[in-house]
Amino acid sequence: MAAVIETDVAIIGAGPVGLFAVFECGMLRMKCVVVDALDAVGGQCTALYPEKPIFDVPAHPTISAADLIGRLEQQAAPFSPTYLLGRRVERLARDGETIELGTSAGDTIRCKAVIVAAGAGAFGPNRPPLDGLPGYEATGAVRYLVARREEFRGKRVVIAGGGDSAVDWALSLKDVAAKVTVVHRRPKFRAAPETAAQLEAAAARGEVEMAIPYQLHGLKGDGSRLEAVVLATLKGEEREVPADHLLAFFGLTMELGPIAQWGLALDRHHIAVEPATCATNVDGVHAIGDIATYPGKLKLILQGFSEAAMAAHAIHPRIFPGEALHFEYSTSKGVPAAAWEAV
Structure with missing residues (x-):
C-alpha cells in the first residue's frame, strides 16, 4: 500500500x-x-x-x-x-x-x-530466449538464483552457464539434487580455475553430468511444470534432459x-x-x-x-x-x- x-x-x-x-x-x-x-x-x-x-x-x-x-x-x-x-x-x-x-x-x-x-x-538476470519462459518462471521451475539449496533436494536440475555462479552451484547442489546436468557451449569455463577443476573432477566421478558443447534450445512441460530441457549443438543436433528445474546463470x-x-x-x-x-x-x-x-x-x-x-x-x-x-x-x-x- x-x-x-x-x-x-x-x-x-x-x-x-x-x-x-x-x-x-x-x-x-x-x-x-x-x-x-x-x-x-x-x-x-x-x-x-x-x-x-x-x-x-x-x-x-x-x-x-x-x-x-x-x-x-x-x-x-x-x-x-x-x-x-x-x-x-x-x-x-x-x-x-x-x-x-x-x-x-x-x-x-x-x-x-x-x-x-x-x-x-x-x-536483473539475462534471460535465455526460450518460448514459454514466463510460465515456468512464475512457478520457480526456471530460476536465476538460488536462495535455499534445500529446495532442490531430490530434484533433477539443469544448470546453464560457464561462470562462477554456474560452477559454484553445480558443486553445491550435486550433494542434494537427484541429478545435476551442466550445460555449456564449450569445454573451457570462465569460473575460478580451482572450482572449475573441482567441477571437472566431480564429473569424472559421475557426480555431475556435463552437456558440452550444447546450448539451451527449448523447454518441455505443461507451461508451468517443467519436464525436460531441450539442448542443441551449433550443428543443430538436439537432445532432451529430464529436469524439474532450470537454473540459468548468464549474468546480470x-x-x-x-x-x-x-x-x-x-x-x-x-x-x-x-x-x-x-x-x-x-x-x-x-x-x-x-x-x-x-x-x-x-x-x-x-x-x-x-x-x-x-x-x-x-x-x-x-x-x-x-x-x-x-x-x-x-x-x-x-x-x-x-x-x-x-x-
Missing part, C-alpha cells in the same frame, strides 16, 4: 552497505527508511550467492553471505528502520530543505538526506535506472563522490558502496562499511543544524539496549 513517510535519511539499497548505513545513522540518532527493488534485504548477497563464504569481513575468517546479512539486520534492528521492499525509487524532487522521493509503488518519502547504496544499480543486466536522471555526476555508470564525505554533486545526496567511485576506490564490502560511517557523519549537521557532533566510540557510547537483547 502506498504511503507518505517522514524520516531523516532515505537509503536506496538494502545490501550489506545499506544495512550498515542504518546502524551508523542510528548511532547518530537519525531515523532511516530503506528502499530496495528486491523483495528481501541483502542485495546481491541474497540474490546471487547466499550460501557462498566471504573471507574478507573483519573478525570473521569466513562467513556466508546469508549469515552476514542476518547479522547486519540484527545490528540495524534497534534503530527500527522502515523497509520498503519490492519497489524502486523513481523520482527525486525538493520542497525547500526537504528531499522528496517517489517509489514505483506510489510511496512518498520526505527526508533531509539520501544515501544511495544501490550496489551496481538496479539489476545492470543499470542505474531513474537515478541516472537525477543530475548526478557519473563516471562510467558509477556515481562520483567526494572521498571524505561520500557527497555527490547534488546537495543532500550521498553515495556509498559499489555504486560510488573516487580515486583509489576499492570495491570491497569493508570499504563500503567505512563509507557508510563517513556519509552518516557528514549528514548529521543537516539533521541537527547547529548541534556540535562530538565523536564517540561505540565502546564508550554504547548502543540501544535492544541491540544487546537481540544477541
Whole structure:
C-alpha cells in the first residue's frame, strides 16, 4: 500500500552497505527508511550467492553471505528502520530543505538526506530466449538464483552457464539434487580455475553430468511444470534432459535506472563522490558502496562499511543544524539496549 513517510535519511539499497548505513545513522540518532527493488534485504548477497563464504569481513575468517546479512539486520534492528521492499525509487524532487522521493509503488518519502547504496544499480538476470519462459518462471521451475539449496533436494536440475555462479552451484547442489546436468557451449569455463577443476573432477566421478558443447534450445512441460530441457549443438543436433528445474546463470543486466536522471555526476555508470564525505554533486545526496567511485576506490564490502560511517557523519549537521557532533566510540557510547537483547 502506498504511503507518505517522514524520516531523516532515505537509503536506496538494502545490501550489506545499506544495512550498515542504518546502524551508523542510528548511532547518530537519525531515523532511516530503506528502499530496495528486491523483495528481501541483502542485495546481491541474497540474490546471487547466499550460501557462498566471504573471507574478507573483519573478525570473521569466513562467513556466508546469508549469515552476514542476518547479522547486519540484527545490528540495524534497534534503530527500527522502515523497509520498503519490492519497489524502486523513481523520482527525486525538493520542497525547500526537504528531499522528496517517489517509489514505483506510489510511496512518498520526505527526508533531509539520501544515501544511495544501490550496489551496481538496479539489476536483473539475462534471460535465455526460450518460448514459454514466463510460465515456468512464475512457478520457480526456471530460476536465476538460488536462495535455499534445500529446495532442490531430490530434484533433477539443469544448470546453464560457464561462470562462477554456474560452477559454484553445480558443486553445491550435486550433494542434494537427484541429478545435476551442466550445460555449456564449450569445454573451457570462465569460473575460478580451482572450482572449475573441482567441477571437472566431480564429473569424472559421475557426480555431475556435463552437456558440452550444447546450448539451451527449448523447454518441455505443461507451461508451468517443467519436464525436460531441450539442448542443441551449433550443428543443430538436439537432445532432451529430464529436469524439474532450470537454473540459468548468464549474468546480470545492470543499470542505474531513474537515478541516472537525477543530475548526478557519473563516471562510467558509477556515481562520483567526494572521498571524505561520500557527497555527490547534488546537495543532500550521498553515495556509498559499489555504486560510488573516487580515486583509489576499492570495491570491497569493508570499504563500503567505512563509507557508510563517513556519509552518516557528514549528514548529521543537516539533521541537527547547529548541534556540535562530538565523536564517540561505540565502546564508550554504547548502543540501544535492544541491540544487546537481540544477541
